[in-house]
Amino acid sequence: MQEPNIIKNILRIGTRGSQLALAQAHEVKNRLISAHKNLSENMIEIVVMSTRGDRILDRPLAEIGGKGLFTEEIEAALIKGDIDIAVHSLKDMPTNLPDGLELACYLEREDVRDAFISSKASSLKDLPAGAIIGSASLRRQAQTLTLRPDVSVITFRGNVQSRLKKLDENIVDATFLAMAGLNRLGLKDDRVHPMDSDDFLPAVAQGAISIEIASHNSHARELIAPLNHPETEYCVKAERAMLKILDGSCRTPIAGLATFEEGVLTLRGKISLPDGSETHSHTATGHVPETLGTTVGQFLRDQAGKDFFEKLTALS
Numbered sequence: 317m318q319e320p321n322i323i324k325n326i327l328r329i330g331t332r333g334s335q336l337a338l339a340q341a342h343e344v345k346n347r348l349i350s351a352h353k354n355l356s357e358n359m360i361e362i363v364v365m366s367t368r369g370d371r372i373l374d375r376p377l378a379e380i381g382g383k384g385l386f387t388e389e390i391e392a393a394l395i396k397g398d399i400d401i402a403v404h405s406l407k408d409m410p411t412n413l414p415d416g417l418e419l420a421c422y423l424e425r426e427d428v429r430d431a432f433i434s435s436k437a438s439s440l441k442d443l444p445a446g447a448i449i450g451s452a453s454l455r456r457q458a459q460t461l462t463l464r465p466d467v468s469v470i471t472f473r474g475n476v477q478s479r480l481k482k483l484d485e486n487i488v489d490a491t492f493l494a495m496a497g498l499n500r501l502g503l504k505d506d507r508v509h510p511m512d513s514d515d516f517l518p519a520v521a522q523g524a525i526s527i528e529i530a531s532h533n534s535h536a537r538e539l540i541a542p543l544n545h546p547e548t549e550y551c552v553k554a555e556r557a558m559l560k561i562l563d564g565s566c567r568t569p570i571a572g573l574a575t576f577e578e579g580v581l582t583l584r585g586k587i588s589l590p591d592g593s594e595t596h597s598h599t600a601t602g603h604v605p606e607t608l609g610t611t612v613g614q615f616l617r618d619q620a621g622k623d624f625f626e627k628l629t630a631l632s
Contacts, residue, residue: 326361327539330390330399333364334475339500340525341403344423344543351542363399365390391417394528400536402528406521406552407494411560413528420537421527422552424545426496428523428573430456430516432509433483434490439509440464440516443490450479450488454590458569459516461592476501483507496523517571517586520555524548547576550605554583557609562587562616568628572612574605581605585612587620590631596620 327348331341345360367389386408393399394417406422413419437443440463450472451457457469472479472491476498479491495510527543529536551574558572562585571586581602588595598615602608617625 326359327355327401327536328361328363328399330363330365330393330402332367332386332390336476336497336501337403337405338362338364340405343500343525344401344403344527344540347423347543348539352539355539363393365393391528394530397530400529400533401540404526404528405497406524406526406556407519409521409526409528411556416531417528418531419526420529421540421544422549423525423527423543425548425551426499426523427494427510428518429495429513430511430518430522431493431495431498432490432511433480433493433505433507434509435483435507436489440490440511443467447489450482450491453492453519454567454569455519455571455588456492456516458588458590458592458595459571459586462588462595463515463592465592476503480505494518494522513573517584518573520559520570520572521552522573524552526552550574550576550581553605554581554602554609554612557606558583558585558613558616559609561610561613574608579603581608583608583612585616587616587624589624589627594620594624594627596624 329341329344331337341362345362348360349355349357367386387404387410390402391414394402395414432440434443440460443464445466447467449460449467449469451460451469452471452473460467460469470488472482472488474482476493479493482488483491498508527540554574555572559570562568562570569588569590572584574581574583582599584597584599586595586597596616596619598612598619600608600612602611
């Protein structure tokens with residue numbers, strides 16, 4: 317069957333400028349070229365954009381606005397038409413998008429696990445008491461302190477390379493990164509130890525790349541359609557529906573992972589206090605992603621109760 321002629325002019329891909337973000341943008345570019353025989357390398361431009369989240373590195377995300385800090389400038393460019401598509405790490409995306417924008421494609425998910433990174437121990441449980449762990453993620457902080465209340469956790473932001481450098485400089489004894497990011501960068505390091513997701517539940521949509529478009533841009537929608545991975549789409553939609561019910565932001569330690577097998581979705585969710593002193597978990601199955609996510613999110617809200625969210629607000 318002949319491919320429809322849907323290639324027009326230059327396709328502009330908006331992305332953040334970190335090494336990982338660029339690797340993801342180039343992955344999308346390469347997949348587009350593979351999917352469309354009449355699309356060549358010089359017909360795709362990668363537009364690098366700086367976001368507020370990239371520029372402010374001396375404070376926790378929760379203090380300066382949360383996840384939207386990594387998307388605002390890129391989404392503004394989409395709305396203005398300065399770019400045609402935007403490539404995001406889905407775990408950085410707010411659950412509510414600006415009017416006129418939508419997530420229209422989900423690439424096949426990478427490794428969902430977190431990596432424990434240390435030259436002093438091969439796992440979190442093997443760290444000595446009093447060890448210092450660096451992490452900017454409240455989810456990782458909370459799960460760490462639940463498992464190891466005898467260690468200290470300090471805020472630790474920056475890209476993959478800067479975090480590894482701080483580890484080299486012995487600023488901390490250990491840190492965490494997403495296995496997906498390490499794999500996409502091709503980083504091999506003896507200090508990297510994948511963590512079982514049963515013990516350390518990942519962030520919602522961890523390992524997934526999403527492509528955002530302006531809803532009216534049918535040309536972009538057609539171009540990216542062959543890149544979509546339905547199983548990934550089902551799973552992350554369930555996870556993000558749960559996140560939305562829980563008012564998920566960088567101020568809320570929420571973890572979630574959905575799996576899809578033989579037509580059935582299974583979603584595990586977890587919500588914690590930042591100090592790890594209280595945790596609530598729930599697992600359910602279903603067929604409709606948004607319905608399943610909403611059900612699990614509401615169960616966790618009911619299970620945790622009003623007191624939990626009042627404590628969460630006080631600790632934020």
